[in-house]
Amino acid sequence: MSKNVAQGTYQTLIAKHRWPLLCGVLIFLFVLGLSLSTLTTKPRLWTDEAASIELSKNFATDGVLDFQFAPGKYTGFPYLLQSTGYPTTVPLAVLFTVFGFSFTLARVYMLVWMFLALATVYMVVRKFFDAHVAVLSVLLLATFASYYASGRTVVGEIPGFLFLLLALYWWLEKKSYVVTGFFMGLALVAKPSVFLLVLPAVFFVLTREPRRLIPRLFQVAVGMTPAGLAAVALATDQPFSLDFWRQVAVFYRNPYSSDIFANISHNLAGFLNSTTLIYFSVLFLVVLVARFLVKRKETKWLYDFVGIYSLISFSYYLRSPGWLRYILIAELLILIVLPHAVFTLACYAQKRVKFLRTFQMATVTVYLISALAVLQVVQLFTAADIYTSNQAMMVAHYLDKIYSHARVAVIDNANVYALLTNPKREGVLALTGIPVIGKNPLLNPVLPQVVVSFPEDRFRDEAKDVLAARYRFVENYQGFDIFELKP
Known part of the structure; x- marks a missing residue:
């Protein structure tokens, strides 16, 4: 390819995608500026993040993914401490080995994960729908307070979310179930308490084609095996011990050591006092209604997955002491399909309401999603519970x-x-x-x-x-x- 032809191709590409590119640059600058201004203080360091940093530090120095409570002394139960899995902690340990230990480095590392996740959202949603819907999806995530509250800290939700997006792409677009399982396995071990809930959601969606269910589940399981084996190898030197698996099962059955029925009662009673739960309940209903209007099979399956996973994660939240982080991934999934859902509903309404026929529904969707993003920005700067401390x-x-x-x-x-x-x-x-x-x-x-x-x-x-x-x-x-x- 000659230089002139190549230059013309790049110029054509930029001209064709100038609005998505411009929006992407603006979103990047917004996220970067907002994050760097309070990188190490907002959100403040908290216990789960501290445990992840401790594990990364020890893996960098001693090759042990465990908590050191005295010089050369470790707990002996690393499998109970790896609530954030090795896809997050081991790369950070490599950075500590190369550059030395630094809390600032840990936060910069997580900022990179945030940008990678946003880029993945754009690429995957563009494949599912189109570039304009993808930009709106990224906009909603980039203005969502909880994305910063979780994304900046050294925990596994955002890395796992990235892997989940790739799994959805290889499942619904590429129909490669082994590769789907590979990325799903990485998501699962990145944050087991959150992404274990993906498995029943995938199962329920796959049952829509029962004759192919068993072969597809087998392929997914094969793909998940490498990530699972690596997680077990890093968690214990006795993988065949029944006591090891019993302790893991007991821990994940009730990791909060509290009365589950009391938690459910308390969380249900406080539902109407939570603006987060009300907000996403409304958005969930929008997505649910739009699900019955979409035509393409793969899009229906995506909506089905988002809906089923959201219900399962909400049920898991009810069992907890009120920890909203259990529904974070469901919130992010709802946000990324919301622009398409709004556009679908707008087009449906246009066919049935005469005065709407004078409007461009794509433009209406942009205005509605932009207004929602503005509301999220206002909430981010005025009412978000992101605690600051050094x-x-x-x-x-x-x-x-x-x-x-x-x-x-x-x-x-x-x-x-x-x-x-x-x-x-x-x-x-x-x-x-x-x-x-x-x-x-x-x-x-x-x-x-x-x-x-x-x-x-x-x-x-x-x-x-x-x-x-x-x-x-x-x-x-x-x-x-x-x-x-x-x-």
Whole structure:
């Protein structure tokens, strides 16, 4: 191809897709500017993210995907700690190996995942529908507060969402069930508690062609095998142990260690008080009605999958203590099909309402989705519950600076513990649904030189006599009490 021909081809391509490209650039700049301005502080570091960072750090240094509670000592139950799976934590460990440990690096890494997911949404939705619908889908995701609340933190929802999109593409467009299973397996191990719910949704959709059900399920299972084997290999050295599988099953049956029936009652009672649940219930109904108007089989199957998965994930949310993150992927799926659903309903209405025939329904759809995006932006900047804090970073930096050569014990705070670079750190930690990590350092024969704790803590209370007799209070820094061992 000559230079002039190539240049003409590129110019034609850009001219043909100038509006999607322009919108894509604007969305990219919006997401980048919004994210970089508060990259490490909003959302604040939280326990699940801290656990993921800790696992990545340990895999980078020791090749162990487990939580280290003292120098060279690990929990022995990494399979209960890998709620965010290796597709997220292992690549981050590679970055830590190359560039060194950094919380900022971890957040930049997740920002890359966010952009990759948005790009994948565009490419997949364009294949399902067209470029204009794809741009509107990306716009809805890029203005959705929960996309930032989850996407910026080191957890597995957004990486898993990306893999799920690829699985849907290879399933519905390419009809390659082995490749579908491969990406579905990666999604599942990226965040098991969320993407396990994909399996029954896929099963129910595939039952629409019962004669092909078993061969297709077998091919999907074959494709999922590599991701599953890798997950088991990283989780345990006893994959054939019945006790291992029993503990995993018990954990995922009730990972929140609370009364399920009480949770269901509480969440149902609070339904009308949740703007998120009301908002997505309305959008779900829009998608549901549009489902019965679409003609193409693959599009119907996509709608069926979104609808069934949304209902299953909502049921799982009801069992939880009110954790909306269990319905995040359902929310994202609803948003990506919503522009097509709105256009479908608009075209249906135009055929039956005479005065609507003077309007271009594609233009009407753009205005409606744009208005919805504006509402989401307003909510993002004014009412979104995305908490801001740099407390853990400041405390960890302070401890590393002042006590870099001391044995520092962190009492029951994963956030500070995960950010410490001190190789002599130790701690004890209680996480929901799993055994206590580590032993109380204040009850060890050899006491740590420095103790860091919140003023009110059960591990501190059980060793209050040791703390009073052997330690002196130094200061309260950023809400944490700091004690030094007496000479």
